[in-house]
Amino acid sequence: MVVSTPAVAMRGGSVAIGGRPVLRAVDVAVAPGELVAVLGPNGSGKSTMVKAMTGLLPLTSGEVHLLGTPLSAFHDWKRVGFVPQRASAASGVPASVWEVVASGRLTRRRLLRPLGRADRRAIDDALDTVGLAHRRHDGVSHLSGGQQQRVLIARALAGEPDLFFLDEPTAGVDAANQLALADALGVLKRRGATLVLVAHELGPLRPLVDRAVVLRDGRVVHDGAPPLDLDPQHAHHHGPHHEPADHHHDHTPHVASPLEHP
Amino acid sequence: MDLFSYAFMQRALLAALFTGLAAPAIGTFLVQRRMALMGDGIGHVAVTGVALGLLTGTSPTWTAVAVATLGAVLIEVIRERGHTNGDVALALLFYGGLAGGVLLTGLGGQSASRLQEFLFGAITTLSIGDVLLTMALATVVVVCAVGLSPQLFALAHDQDFARVAGLRVRAYNVLVAVLAAVTVTVAMRTVGLLLVSALMVVPVATAQQLTRSFRTTLLAAMLLGTAASVGGLTASALLSDRATVAPGPAIVLLALAGFAATWPVGLWLRHRARVHAPFPDVDDGPLPEHAGEHPHAHGPECGHAAVPHGDHVDYVHDGHRHAVHGEHYDEH
Known part of the structure; x- marks a missing residue:
């Protein structure tokens, strides 16, 4: 067996939010081309782990390597595609589907240069992959929640990365859109991309998953074949599909003073 | 002049x-x-x-x-x-x-x-x-x-x-x-x-009543802002022999008038988009039932909103969703 450098490696990764330990000495490695699902109930640290892997949250101890490079020295962000957890792809000003997807091309664009032919081709390809090419001129806020998730995936695709982090792409997405999502992820996997996917439940994504990492209370409790069924009590007691959009509030009690650091 | x-x-x-x-x-x-x-x-x-x-x-x-x-x-x-x-x-x-x-x-x-x-x-x-x-x-x-x-x-x-x-x-x-x-x-x-x-916000609010893309919003807001500031100043100058019209408030009120004029259009556009948004294709819903006798045939001319629903079209009629089924309409 050939030992290859893992695409993502977290060793002894711990994260504290507001002084409270949320992720506790987690060891996870993802091989190139692997699709790993990160599962667990709300508040188990799934999103926190992905945020620590992408540098959005600092580690209190431990280390993360992306594509063989320590995170602090990693600058090759065009190889990384990130789909953050958010309820909607809309913002305060209208934006078309094409514009949101095109913003994913930023990793490869030089300052003050217009989009080149390769950029436009990558954007078109990303829209085709998620099956939204026909909606490119529509405003994103006019799309359904599931379609907006597909727009966010297309945005990550547009940068042509080979390592993807997807934070709850299936949360609040109806069955038809989950199938469309599974198709898009299947295309990525066949192209050889590495995928780290945070999910509440796998649904139609199950056949694509090579390995599952199950977190509970900030620790890895399972690392191997995807479990057949999550403990229904844990999978469902927070209501169907909807994770709170404001995940800051998961771990830290509120402090009611205006200048307090969270 | x-x-x-x-x-x-x-x-x-x-x-x-x-x-x-x-x-x-x-x-x-x-x-x-x-x-x-x-x-x-x-x-x-x-x-x-x-x-x-x-x-x-x-x-x-x-x-x-x-x-x-x-x-x-x-x-x-x-x-x-x-x-x-x-x-x-x-x-x-x-x-x-x-x-x-x-x-x-x-x-x-x-x-x-x-x-x-x-x-x-x-x-x-x-x-x-x-x-x-x-x-x-x-x-x-x-x-x-x-x-x-x-x-x-x-x-x-x-x-x-x-x-x-x-x-x-x-x-x-x-x-x-x-x-x-x-x-x-x-x-x-x-x-x-x-x-x-x-002047930073009102032209943007006006522009986004009618736009779908960020680029058009940005450019339209800049145009509207220019129109409001030049127009407001001109108006205050032209009216200066009749009354004291301060240019600053004139500019802001003109920008707001632009918003007031486009807002109903935006409201209508958003309403139309909502009405025509496709119905989700739910497969385990209640069985469709016969909608009963129907005074007219639904079609592009009937005036009822035609909304895509899976592989067919529902017509929204008095709060009901009517779908053609052979000779009659089903309630969807």
Whole structure:
């Protein structure tokens, strides 16, 4: 067996939010081309782990390597595609589907240069992959929640990365859109991309998953074949599909003073 | 039209033109971040800057630029570090700035009317130097806002995504804050510090009633802002022999009139989009039932909204969803 450098490696990764330990000495490695699902109930640290892997949250101890490079020295962000957890792809000003997807091309664009032919081709390809090419001129806020998730995936695709982090792409997405999502992820996997996917439940994504990492209370409790069924009590007691959009509030009690650091 | 042959009027028109272009350009990004009132906050802080200038006898424009920039960066820091209570922290800063400014003006022995020039604008009293400075600063704002729009769009749209894309998020956030502060001081002599935010926000609100893309919103807002500022100034000049019409409020009210005119259209467009949004294709719902006798045939001409539903079309009729099934309609 050939030992290859893992695409993502977290060793002894711990994260504290507001002084409270949320992720506790987690060891996870993802091989190139692997699709790993990160599962667990709300508040188990799934999103926190992905945020620590992408540098959005600092580690209190431990280390993360992306594509063989320590995170602090990693600058090759065009190889990384990130789909953050958010309820909607809309913002305060209208934006078309094409514009949101095109913003994913930023990793490869030089300052003050217009989009080149390769950029436009990558954007078109990303829209085709998620099956939204026909909606490119529509405003994103006019799309359904599931379609907006597909727009966010297309945005990550547009940068042509080979390592993807997807934070709850299936949360609040109806069955038809989950199938469309599974198709898009299947295309990525066949192209050889590495995928780290945070999910509440796998649904139609199950056949694509090579390995599952199950977190509970900030620790890895399972690392191997995807479990057949999550403990229904844990999978469902927070209501169907909807994770709170404001995940800051998961771990830290509120402090009611205006200048307090969270 | 001999009024427009006066040098002061030509200077005022130039200042209005450049302010009208620059304010909505940066305002679009503030609205996109849902920080529409940031311009207002910076305006309040800038009052202290103006008062400092009046107190020390230096140019109020430059002290205002300095203090407004400081205030804007501070607002940005609070926003970045803060939590849901960020708006309270901003309020503290706003009122500190306004109170400090009024207090300092009094201490300096300046009359309230001098401060009023900056609070509500005095576009017809601009010197050539003022106009050149306004044009230069406004050009910087427009070039940055339009030239860096791909970066600023991504940042305002999704900060986490921008960070993982390798964008220097903090540097760009500070840049937006500084550009907003510069815009506020540029517009201070045109519409006044207390009305600045209107010129940054109202044209954007008007534009987005009708637009679907960011690019059109940005350009339309800049056009609308220019139209409002030049139009408002012209209106106040034309009416000047009949009544005292202050240019600043005239500009803001004209911009608001634009919003009032387009809002019903936007309302109608949004309503139509909602009505025609496809129904979700749910497979385990209740069985369709016969909708009973029907007085007319649904079709493109019947006037009932035709909404895609899976592989067919439902017609929305008195709160029912009618789908053609052979000779009759099913209730979907």
